[in-house]
Amino acid sequence: MTLIYPKESLSSFPKHLSPGYRSTVKRSPSKPLIVVPHTLSELTGPVYGHDAIQENDNDLTKQGKGEPLGERIIVHGQVLDEDRKPVPETLVEIWQANACGRYVHIVDQHPAPLDPNFTGAGRAVTDKKGYYKFITVKPGAYPWGNHHNAWRPNHIHFSVFGHSFLTRLVTQMYFPGDYLFPYDPIFNSVTEEKARARMVSVFDLDNTIPDWALCFRFDIVLRGREATPLDEDRH
Amino acid sequence: MSEIITPSQTVGPFFAYGLTPKGRAKWDPDGTYSWKETIGDNLVTADATGERIRIEGQVTDGDGLPINDAMIEIWQADAQGRYASPRDAGARPNTKFTGFGRSATDKNGVFGFDTIKPGRVAGPNGKTQAPHVVVCIFSRGMLRQVYTRLYFSDEASNGEDPILNLVPGDRRGTLIARKEVRGGQPVYRFDIRVQGKDETVFFDI
Numbered sequence: 001m002t003l004i005y006p007k008e009s010l011s012s013f014p015k016h017l018s019p020g021y022r023s024t025v026k027r028s029p030s031k032p033l034i035v036v037p038h039t040l041s042e043l044t045g046p047v048y049g050h051d052a053i054q055e056n057d058n059d060l061t062k063q064g065k066g067e068p069l070g071e072r073i074i075v076h077g078q079v080l081d082e083d084r085k086p087v088p089e090t091l092v093e094i095w096q097a098n099a100c101g102r103y104v105h106i107v108d109q110h111p112a113p114l115d116p117n118f119t120g121a122g123r124a125v126t127d128k129k130g131y132y133k134f135i136t137v138k139p140g141a142y143p144w145g146n147h148h149n150a151w152r153p154n155h156i157h158f159s160v161f162g163h164s165f166l167t168r169l170v171t172q173m174y175f176p177g178d179y180l181f182p183y184d185p186i187f188n189s190v191t192e193e194k195a196r197a198r199m200v201s202v203f204d205l206d207n208t209i210p211d212w213a214l215c216f217r218f219d220i221v222l223r224g225r226e227a228t229p230l231d232e233d234r235h
Numbered sequence: 236m237s238e239i240i241t242p243s244q245t246v247g248p249f250f251a252y253g254l255t256p257k258g259r260a261k262w263d264p265d266g267t268y269s270w271k272e273t274i275g276d277n278l279v280t281a282d283a284t285g286e287r288i289r290i291e292g293q294v295t296d297g298d299g300l301p302i303n304d305a306m307i308e309i310w311q312a313d314a315q316g317r318y319a320s321p322r323d324a325g326a327r328p329n330t331k332f333t334g335f336g337r338s339a340t341d342k343n344g345v346f347g348f349d350t351i352k353p354g355r356v357a358g359p360n361g362k363t364q365a366p367h368v369v370v371c372i373f374s375r376g377m378l379r380q381v382y383t384r385l386y387f388s389d390e391a392s393n394g395e396d397p398i399l400n401l402v403p404g405d406r407r408g409t410l411i412a413r414k415e416v417r418g419g420q421p422v423y424r425f426d427i428r429v430q431g432k433d434e435t436v437f438f439d440i
Contacts, residue, residue, distance in 0.1 A: 007439070012242045014378035021245075023376030026297035030430050031406075033381075033439035036398050037359045041369050041384075042440055044320035045310065046335035052273045063270065082237040091273070095253025103249040107304070121253035121270060157247060159254060164322060165310045166440060170373055170380065172244040189378050190242040198241045221240045 003224040005038060005166045009082060010223070012195035020185035022146050038166065045164040048091035050125050058124040060096075060136040064117030070099025070137030074207065074215040075173070078130040079160060082225040086130025087167075092220075093159040094134060096120045101140030110142050135213070141180060153180035153187060162222040173218045174200045243379035248304045250373075255306060255339035276338035278309075278350040283332040285314025285351040289422045290385065290412065293344045294372065297430035301344025305374035307427075309336045309348055309385075311367075316354030325357070352387065352421075358397045365396035372427060381437040385425050388413045402436050409435045 016028035056062045061072060075094075079087040097103050097120060100112035104119050120139070124132040141151050155172040162168065174187065178200075181187055190196045201216040208215040246254075257272040279287060290309070294302040312318050313328045319335075321327075328334075334353075338346040350368075358364040368385040386393050388411050393399055399407060412423035427435050 005440075006237070009237060009240050012239050014242060014244075016377070016379065016381070018378055021376070021378065024378060025376075026300075027302065027374060027376030027429050029381060029434060029437050030297070031434050031436075033437050034402055035439045036401050038440060039358050039364060039398065040318065040323060040356050041310070041312075041364065041367065042382075044318040044322045046274075046333055047320060048273065054271065057270075080238070082240060084238055093253055093273075095250055097249075104252045105249040107248055119252055119270060121256070123273065157244075157250065157253065159246075159250075164320075165369055165371065168308070168371060168380065169241060169243060170246045171241055172247075186244060186378070189244075192239075195239050195242050198239055199244065221238045223240055225237055 002227040003081065003163055004227045005164070005223045006225070012190065012192060012198070014189035018185065018189040021189055042166050043164050045161060045167065048125065048161065049089055052091055053123045053125055058122050058132070058134050060118065060120065060122045060134065063119055066117045068098065068115045068118035068137050072135070072213040073138050074133065074135055074209070074213050075156065075201065075218055076131065076133040076207065076215065077218040077220060079126050079132065079162070079220045079222065080130060081163070081222055085226070086126070086128075087162050087222060088126055088128045088130055090126050090161045092124045092126060092132045094122045094156050096136065096139040096156040097142055099137050099140050101142030112140070112142070138175070146185060151180055151183070153178040153184050158220065160220055160222065163224055167222040167224055169220070169222055171199060171220070175216065176200055176203055245375060245378050246306060246373040248375040250306060251339060255337060274335065274337040276336050276346070276348050278332065278334065278336045278348060280331040282330040283313060283351050284330070285354070287349070287420065288352045289347060289349050289420060290368070290425055291345065291347040291422055292425040292427055294340050294346065294374070294427045294429065295344060299431070301340070302374055302429065303340055303342045303344050305340045305344070305346070305372060307338050307340070307346045308371045308373070309350070310334060310369045310371070311350065311353040312356045314351050314354050316356045318356070355392065360397070362395075362397045364398065365390050365392040367396070372429070381429070382440055383427065383435055383437050384410055385412050385423070386410050387423060406436050409433060
């Protein structure tokens, strides 16, 4: 299978400069990006298989002596390409705030408690059908300094590899119906509604485990689709 | 009709424990956590052949201030020009060398990698590329990653590199890492200026 990476697909991405998110003002390129062809260097990428993870890396509720506080949840989904073909055996990494909205990080001084049983970091490798699964607790919202009374919607950070260095994706998974959506410049840096919807997980009653944990489904669509002869000609 | 791809969002300021824990994740209140680094800044494996080098640089913003919460990822071929990827139709490395590394910047905005100098790899239209490393930068304030490339100042083949030749001549220098020798070891200095005067060339790929 030959994958190509049409640049038009990136139109769902935020612009580098998105002044509503203040930190982009000095951290976005000001000169035009240089267009270059995709070479072997971009069309290849690292492979991290099951030996890259350890037992319980995908269960954030079992990394401490006891269970973390908060609302236990399951987050699962499929990593797919643009043709909805599963991306098997690829590394998925997550990190998140605890149920109180506090990260294990020296810079995070939000006056909310740390949880000695929760670090907020996890990893999984997708199976042959592109599936991954995490067990964690629902992260809390937290304030940040972007503007007066700024609060981040509840979110889990995701880092995904995919087939090549071009598919590399760092994103955030949000929860359905969050009342902070209209006020968050990071979420709204994605200007198309349909594209924003891609970042919002779906409540999954079918996979919710009775008497134990709510489930949210988050499919991740990476760049890349199968080449057609027409596409090959264009390259 | 292709699917809408999942948009990028910033890596934010709090990725250290999850993505670059070594030396930073000082969080183990009762000694039970076994969270380990999966991807680090030392790419050298005992079985890899080739010249051992260090890559170092500082990441700065539009005011020239250090970016102390960036994450740099690199991807490169081994010394024989082979990528450790099933998508490289050529020969696979016969060593444990993965060619992939990750380094978070420190309080001075400095990152660093210990690696092997890559060999030349195939380029477009039957040409061969000069030795290079693909570099990807993530940071708070970056809603999506930016890609650049690192070339080596002591490589004569830079002049014929098909990608470098697409870069305007007056900006090409931002992609050339300068060789220094420290304690007998070659260190290639590669500063990344995200914005402004002498802004590093980033690629639209």
